[in-house]
Amino acid sequence: MYLLEWMVVLDHKRYKPGSIWDEQQKKNAESEKKHEKKLFSQGLGHLLTAKESDIRESRSEVVDDNCSIYRKTSAYLDVCTYNDDKRGLLTLLFSVICYGLYTCTYILGFLIFQLITGKDSFGFDFEPDLDFWIGFFGFAVIAPVVWGCFFRYLLKAWRLEAFTKRRLVVRFNRVTRKVYLLRPGFLGGVKAYDWEEVDAILPKNMPNHEGIGGMLVLAVKTEENENPYRDFGVDGAFLGLPSRDYQHLLSFWEYIRRFMEDGADAVPAPKRLRSKWPNPLSSMWTVSRLSLPGGFDLGRSFLWLRLALTPVFVIWGLGHYASLLLSYEGRFPKAIRQASGESELRSWLELLAYNLLPLLYTAVGLWLYYAWRHGLDWRLPLQYLGV
Structure with missing residues (x-):
């Protein structure tokens, strides 16, 4: 950091x-x-312009x-x-905050969907009651405010x-x-x-x-x-x-x-x-x-x-x-x-490799872990590509 x-x-x-x-x-x-006055009073004023080494x-x-x-x-x-x-540590903290922002936005979007379609999550007819309106206006206020604070203040700190x-x-x-x-x-x-x-x-x-x-x-x-x-x-x-x-x-x-x-x-x-x-x-x-x-x-x-x-x-x-x-x-x-x-060629190759290859082998590693956890064939992506 x-x-x-x-x-x-x-x-x-x-x-x-x-x-x-x-x-x-x-x-x-x-x-x-x-501090300067103290040095001058001690006859050490020259130390202010002298280097430490x-x-x-x-x-x-x-x-x-x-x-x-x-x-x-x-x-x-x-x-x-x-x-x-x-x-x-900052990335862990802000990842949790981003997950909370995503959850608030998802809930707000779902409430808006219910209000527009008149259907609940099970497909039944839906009539908004007092609890719905309290939740709706609460998330309608909280989500934009938190998103605004995040981009206005917190994102700058995350850039560290x-x-x-x-x-x-x-x-x-x-x-x-x-x-x-x-x-x-x-x-x-x-x-x-x-x-x-x-x-x-x-x-x-x-x-x-x-x-x-x-x-x-x-x-x-x-x-x-x-x-x-x-x-x-x-x-x-x-x-x-x-x-x-x-x-x-x-x-x-x-x-x-x-x-x-x-x-x-x-x-x-x-x-x-x-x-x-x-x-x-x-x-x-x-x-x-x-x-x-x-x-x-x-x-x-x-x-x-x-x-x-x-x-x-x-x-x-x-x-x-x-x-x-x-x-x-x-x-x-x-x-x-x-x-x-x-070497310009080496510089360009290093720039591409250091920025692209980590994303590639991380994606491969995540897929292998996911396939192992769910009992999937790790060669599925190759099959989709016709390899």
């Missing part, structure tokens, strides 16, 4: 004066000003890809974002994990010295920033056990900003799977830094590239890990609890898989693909 990216975008917008969001922006700005400075002797790499070539490195795997790009990708191109962000429009869209502009939020002298939220945070100051209480905007990305500790996070950053500064041969090949194929089993495995900020892995630490919660993970995993199927696999614009040396 792309909640963190959404919050970054919301902080850039201008809101109606006096609204909740406007007041929150004002409080944040006041807090930042107090120098991209040319090595911060670790060990490199680790953190199992967060989609693709590594001699020119670019595609890295996953922190929230790509945090999905499924469905009806959007399946994954957000950050591409580090050492040839163009650029960092490219692949995102849907409502999360900031596709952006390109100079490598030298990027700041990795990695404070020095942090104790290893404190960590930094388990993720690598990249930040860039931009001029795109509608927030009236701030003179600049901040864009960025939340990279990689949760790290075990701070040293692990530094080794992950070192992998990226050496790739960009020293070349593709300066870092080893990823231990295992992340797959882009939706898979119900991998979805269940993903949600069962329950990787929390700071690298705390419930699945690794409490195997017995993981086994006890297996039914929950199965249901959650199906929601995770459904959210992937309800989304689409995106790709970078043509200019970025050309700058990265991507």
